[in-house]
Amino acid sequence: MSIELETANPDQSLEVEAPLLVVENLFKRYGKGCERCLELTGPDLETNLCRNCGALIACADVNFEIYPGEVLGVVGESGSGKTTVLRCLYKDIEPTSGKAFLQAFNNGQTDIFQTNSQQARYLQDFLMGMVRQNPAMGLRLHITAGGNIAERLLAADWRTVSEIRERSSGLLDRMEVPIKRMDDFPAFFSGGMQQRVQIAKALANQPVLILLDEMTTGLDVSVQAGVIDLVKEVQRESGVAIIVVSHDLGVIRLLSERTLVMKNGRIVESGLTDQIMEDPQHAYTQLLVSSTNY
Amino acid sequence: MNGFHLKVNNLSKHFLLHILKGKQVRAFEGVSFKIKPGEFMGIAGVSGSGKSSILKCIYGTYVASDGEIFYQPEQGQPRELTNSSARQLARLRGHEIGFVSQFLHPLPRTTTQDLVAMPLLLAGVAKAEARLQAQELLGRLGIGSELWDGYPVFFSGGEQQRVNIAQALIRRPRLLLLDEPTSALDSQNQAVVVALLEEAKAAGVTMLGVFHDPALLQRLSDKVITLSRGKQVA
Numbered sequence: 001m002s003i004e005l006e007t008a009n010p011d012q013s014l015e016v017e018a019p020l021l022v023v024e025n026l027f028k029r030y031g032k033g034c035e036r037c038l039e040l041t042g043p044d045l046e047t048n049l050c051r052n053c054g055a056l057i058a059c060a061d062v063n064f065e066i067y068p069g070e071v072l073g074v075v076g077e078s079g080s081g082k083t084t085v086l087r088c089l090y091k092d093i094e095p096t097s098g099k100a101f102l103q104a105f106n107n108g109q110t111d112i113f114q115t116n117s118q119q120a121r122y123l124q125d126f127l128m129g130m131v132r133q134n135p136a137m138g139l140r141l142h143i144t145a146g147g148n149i150a151e152r153l154l155a156a157d158w159r160t161v162s163e164i165r166e167r168s169s170g171l172l173d174r175m176e177v178p179i180k181r182m183d184d185f186p187a188f189f190s191g192g193m194q195q196r197v198q199i200a201k202a203l204a205n206q207p208v209l210i211l212l213d214e215m216t217t218g219l220d221v222s223v224q225a226g227v228i229d230l231v232k233e234v235q236r237e238s239g240v241a242i243i244v245v246s247h248d249l250g251v252i253r254l255l256s257e258r259t260l261v262m263k264n265g266r267i268v269e270s271g272l273t274d275q276i277m278e279d280p281q282h283a284y285t286q287l288l289v290s291s292t293n294y
Numbered sequence: 295m296n297g298f299h300l301k302v303n304n305l306s307k308h309f310l311l312h313i314l315k316g317k318q319v320r321a322f323e324g325v326s327f328k329i330k331p332g333e334f335m336g337i338a339g340v341s342g343s344g345k346s347s348i349l350k351c352i353y354g355t356y357v358a359s360d361g362e363i364f365y366q367p368e369q370g371q372p373r374e375l376t377n378s379s380a381r382q383l384a385r386l387r388g389h390e391i392g393f394v395s396q397f398l399h400p401l402p403r404t405t406t407q408d409l410v411a412m413p414l415l416l417a418g419v420a421k422a423e424a425r426l427q428a429q430e431l432l433g434r435l436g437i438g439s440e441l442w443d444g445y446p447v448f449f450s451g452g453e454q455q456r457v458n459i460a461q462a463l464i465r466r467p468r469l470l471l472l473d474e475p476t477s478a479l480d481s482q483n484q485a486v487v488v489a490l491l492e493e494a495k496a497a498g499v500t501m502l503g504v505f506h507d508p509a510l511l512q513r514l515s516d517k518v519i520t521l522s523r524g525k526q527v528a
Contacts, residue, residue, distance in 0.1 A: 225402030
């Protein structure tokens with residue numbers, strides 16, 4: 001069977017398609033707040049704390065889109081608000097205000113921040129996956145690796161034990177976790193293997209969007225490389241959209257095509273990842289890029 | 295577009311370096327040219343004259359400061375690239391516009407043949423078939439089979455450049471931007487690359503290339519523009 005290579009492009013249309021997720025004016029404040037909070041915080045003032053009322057502005061004016069099959073990077077240092085954005089999307093925490101629309105959730109008609117608990121669970125169990133920096137926050141360390149994945153499949157209405165086991169072992173195998181460890185507790189795995197179990201778990205229910213929160217932070221470089229490589233492959237195969245949050249530009253550069261740069265809770269720049277790296281426009285981005293050593 | 299594939303009008307690029315207290319560095323200014331489909335245009339000039347910066351503005355790696363870039367896609371209306379969103383530019387990369395960089399960017403844990411096969415994999419070609427294509431191209435570029443499962447990060451500069459070229463040419467885009475892709479190659483390998491580029495040209499690929507070697511430039515180009523200190527002099 002011959003393939004016309006020059007036209008073997010499954011994605012012929014060049015028009016920008018409808019986004020998978022649209023986030024509008026996401027705002028998260030801890031504390032009572034006052035009318036001067038936005039004015040007194042942000043990247044120009046280099047603070048998240050409102051000196052008028054003491055409130056902490058974790059993120060504000062966050063607007064972005066992610067398209068089907070895309071990998072979007074979010075880079076920033078501590079206090080940038082990047083993890084806050086993910087946690088709001090995954091419904092770990094509630095935003096103070098703002099809206100988000102996910103195409104796969106009621107055709108993008110319902111604001112995912114305004115859902116009841118049943119809808120919230122549906123979003124978490126069927127449509128999205130999350131990998132956390134600390135595996136202890138994303139896994140149950142004292143139930144088996146296979147059990148962790150099975151738990152997620154059960155939440156997504158899988159009912160046949162043999163199918164659950166097969167999917168779990170298939171995913172772990174894909175994540176290069178040896179099958180014989182499927183019945184071991186992740187508490188006894190290395191950091192890299194724990195992360196791979198988390199990724200397998202996040203992928204189990206075939207979500208449309210996966211959120212990676214500092215997935216490789218704390219891992220050895222060679223282990224990082226392995227995890228990144230796996231994520232790239234799986235993303236290519238499944239076409240899942242990914243938001244990668246990291247303070248590490250190297251990880252962002254390897255994984256994402258477009259990137260948002262955040263500082264003190266605001267997005268300061270956004271664009272193609274190679275543009276951000278080679279022709280950063282904002283002063284903070286220039287500082288960040290010039291501080292790397294690769 | 296009057297039948298042109300790419301039209302650049304009065305394009306300028308300068309860098310504003312906030313971390314150097316707002317210092318402005320000019321890359322180039324007032325550059326204009328037009329390329330027809332299937333044409334090969336060369337950009338000549340000494341190091342630092344702004345040649346690569348033009349390519350990067352077209353590809354979207356650099357944000358143009360002034361001027362316009364009109365690109366005619368395979369289907370649909372012409373696009374003005376300096377006013378296109380990041381997502382629109384991302385969609386143009388791959389099938390429409392390709393970029394051969396000067397240096398190879400290896401990926402972690404990715405063998406030479408898989409790196410070269412990557413554009414095909416991304417286009418949905420099956421792994422086995424993609425690898426075969428990669429092997430064939432690598433063979434032509436003198437990268438022997440003993441290196442196909444090696445990691446390019448350990449290769450010599452010349453070998454890395456040849457892997458880079460293979461990756462860029464394996465899935466021919468409609469417009470190919472070439473940024474000094476042969477600088478580390480000896481004349482024998484250069485000849486192979488020239489042959490590959492001429493084949494691409496015969497297949498209708500439009501090309502815009504920066505080469506510091508004037509003989510190579512003359513050999514490949516249908517027309518040449520020359521830059522000196524950021525200005526178009528010819």
